[in-house]
Amino acid sequence: MNTQYVDRLSRTDRDMILTLVPEAVRVLDLGCGDCSLLGELVAKRQVRGTGVDINGEQLVNGLVHGINVYQGDLDEGLVDFPDQSYDYVILNQTLQVVKNPLLVLNEMLRIGRYGIVGFPNFAQWQLRRGLFFGGRAPKSPSLPFEWYDTPNIRVLSIRDFFDYCRQQRIDVVQARYLMAGRWVQRFPGMVLTNLLAHIGLFVITRAS
Amino acid sequence: MESNSVGLVTPRTFTFGSVEEPMVLESGRTLGPVDIVYETYGEPNADRSNAILICHALSGDHHAAGHHDPHDRRSGWWDNMIGPGKGFDTNRYWVICSNIIGGCKGSTGPVSIHPATGEPYRLAFPVVTIGDMVEAQKRLLDHLQVRRLYSMAGGSMGGFQVLEWALRYPERVRSAICIASAARLSAQAIAFNTVGRSAITRDPEWHAGGYEGRGPEQGLATARMVGHITYLSEILLDAKFGRRLQSADRFCYNFTNEFAIESYLNYKGSAFTERFDANSYLYITKAMDYFDISRSYGPLKQAFARVAARCLFVSYSSDWLFPTSQTKEMVRAMLCNSKPVSFIEVDSPYGHDAFLVEEEKLTRIVSGFLEGVAR
Structure with missing residues (x-):
């Protein structure tokens, strides 16, 4: 059941990302897996895309669909990619699994004009409840892992992300929140947003 | 087939x-x-x-x-x-x-x-x-x-x-x-090619390239042995041969092909001379060296x-x-x-x-x- 729910979540992520990417732009997808999101962006948005992932076997699927792929470890940076060589750099459901999230965010905004960052909100109320009453490391349908096998090594909330952007002079241009299965664009107040959103999805850019 | x-x-x-x-x-x-x-x-x-x-x-x-x-x-x-x-x-x-x-x-x-x-x-x-x-x-x-x-x-x-x-x-x-x-x-690869060419040109059978028939087989075999090492990896050599001895289980205290890797390389070297010309080896490795x-x-x-x-x-x-x-x-x-x-x-x-x-x-x-x- 959990995996189904997670699949549906990732489906809804993708639909939302599709609406955030303009047509015919250059897109770099970091942690692209089998390049299926890029495949959709190429088909529906006519973008020129490149996918980066640490897993070469998965990238072969991108090659089959004519997508350019690059095997690499995000934690080592992306020195082979020149400054401002893409319009959009996507980092969906990946920020929480890298060792050097700050390096990755910096690289994103060095390489691309805009970044699209999506991550699970670890301050969502069900997770808080689990921790508070259950006294156990938080789990939810979108975060079904045990403490010992979770790929999520960076635990952050929507509020944390906004704080970081403010510190680093990064502009959050657009925000989308997944709440109770629906995407919401604006919500009154950070406190409630941070309590209710399962997932946050942001378009960011380096303040000029 | x-x-x-x-x-x-x-x-x-x-x-x-x-x-x-x-x-x-x-x-x-x-x-x-x-x-x-x-x-x-x-x-x-x-x-x-x-x-x-x-x-x-x-x-x-x-x-x-x-x-x-x-x-x-x-x-x-x-x-x-x-x-x-x-x-x-x-x-x-x-x-x-x-x-x-x-x-x-x-x-x-x-x-x-x-x-x-x-x-x-x-x-x-x-x-x-x-x-x-x-x-x-x-x-x-x-x-x-x-x-x-x-x-x-x-x-x-x-x-x-x-x-x-x-x-x-x-x-x-x-x-x-x-x-x-x-x-x-790379300089390292040119270096290995140099050793290979040197093995050939120092073989007395090379005759400044003018050999007839089989020519500098020893030199060509040595060149191939060196080349072959560069095509493999340390981990593979360890896994495939290790320090294994070819036939005996005790040292012979002489210079025969004792180690398995020794015997393998010697075999690869001499097999190569059956199918390759020494002068060609010089020309092709030189073409590689020039590539830039x-x-x-x-x-x-x-x-x-x-x-x-x-x-x-x-x-x-x-x-x-x-x-x-x-x-x-x-x-x-x-x-x-x-x-x-x-x-x-x-x-x-x-x-x-x-x-x-x-x-x-x-x-x-x-x-x-x-x-x-x-x-």
């Missing part, structure tokens, strides 16, 4: 140029007439737009797939990659593999007859470059009426030819696969601006002769020019040789890429 083999194949020879109208080489010297031996697998489509050129490495030749006669135990050097349903699928593509000039497998080289003397060229053969090899291949493709290659592929020195093609004739290469290669031969994209086309970023082909670069994690860092240098140059490029580093313990033996992984990558080129 397995069902996915291209079966029996017959090499063909194409001749161009003459003593009066020779090919002008990069060195300024001339060569003519020039023979190019090649094989083809699969069938060309109506407009010959499904052709794939395969470029061989130092010790390879035109015989890339299939068998020359039914009793032949040895198949072509890339038989695991070329055939019906294989990485280079001969049901879909017309695969061509030609033999480089300067070699000793039929194309014009130091063992060919010099038209002026009626004797083998030997050291009178002009030094050729990767560019000259490509020029000769281009004449062959003109003859075969291939205007634009669907793709081309090569590993190691074969990769040099792929790169030279993509830079010299960008309009004739739709896509290119460069495997375990580099934009220039920057020297011919400027700094890499500038050089790769010329490339029109969609490119795939493959490297192997344990390859220390052509390490991943050297492949990435080219990928970076392509990205700097916003050129369509893909890069995959295959995790493998087989060292530089991986491109010949890791066929399962390479098949998926190559067939996927070739499929994507049409999109």
Whole structure:
């Protein structure tokens, strides 16, 4: 059941990302897996895309669909990619699994004009409840892992992300929140947003 | 013969140029007439737009797939990659593999007859470059009426030819696969080539290149032994041989082939002398040493601006002769020019040789890429 729910979540992520990417732009997808999101962006948005992932076997699927792929470890940076060589750099459901999230965010905004960052909100109320009453490391349908096998090594909330952007002079241009299965664009107040959103999805850019 | 083999194949020879109208080489010297031996697998489509050129490495030749006669135990050097349903699928593509000039497998080289003397060229053969090899291949493709290659592929020195093609004739290469290669031969690789050449030229049987018959077999065998070490990896040598002794379980305290690795290398060395000419080894390694994209086309970023082909670069994690860092240098140059490029580093313990033996992984990558080129 959990995996189904997670699949549906990732489906809804993708639909939302599709609406955030303009047509015919250059897109770099970091942690692209089998390049299926890029495949959709190429088909529906006519973008020129490149996918980066640490897993070469998965990238072969991108090659089959004519997508350019690059095997690499995000934690080592992306020195082979020149400054401002893409319009959009996507980092969906990946920020929480890298060792050097700050390096990755910096690289994103060095390489691309805009970044699209999506991550699970670890301050969502069900997770808080689990921790508070259950006294156990938080789990939810979108975060079904045990403490010992979770790929999520960076635990952050929507509020944390906004704080970081403010510190680093990064502009959050657009925000989308997944709440109770629906995407919401604006919500009154950070406190409630941070309590209710399962997932946050942001378009960011380096303040000029 | 397995069902996915291209079966029996017959090499063909194409001749161009003459003593009066020779090919002008990069060195300024001339060569003519020039023979190019090649094989083809699969069938060309109506407009010959499904052709794939395969470029061989130092010790390879035109015989890339299939068998020359039914009793032949040895198949072509890339038989695991070329055939019906294989990485280079001969049901879909017309695969061509030609033999480089300067070699000793039929194309014009130091063992060919010099038209002026009626004797083998030997050291009178002009030094050729990767560019000259490509020029000769281009004449062959003109003859075969291939205007634009669907793709081309090569590993190691074969990769040099792929790169030279993509830079010299960008309009004739739709896509290119460069495997375990580099934009220039590194000082370390030149160093190993130097040892190999030195072993040959110091062999008294070399006679300043003028040997007849078998020639400097000891030197050539030593050259091959050194070369062979560079194609493998430490982890593979440890796993395959370790410190194992060949036959006894106690030391003999003499200089016979005691260790398994010793015996293996000696075998590889002498087997090589059966199928290779020592002077050819000098010429081909020299052509590799000279290869340097920057020297011919400027700094890499500038050089790769010329490339029109969609490119795939493959490297192997344990390859220390052509390490991943050297492949990435080219990928970076392509990205700097916003050129369509893909890069995959295959995790493998087989060292530089991986491109010949890791066929399962390479098949998926190559067939996927070739499929994507049409999109």
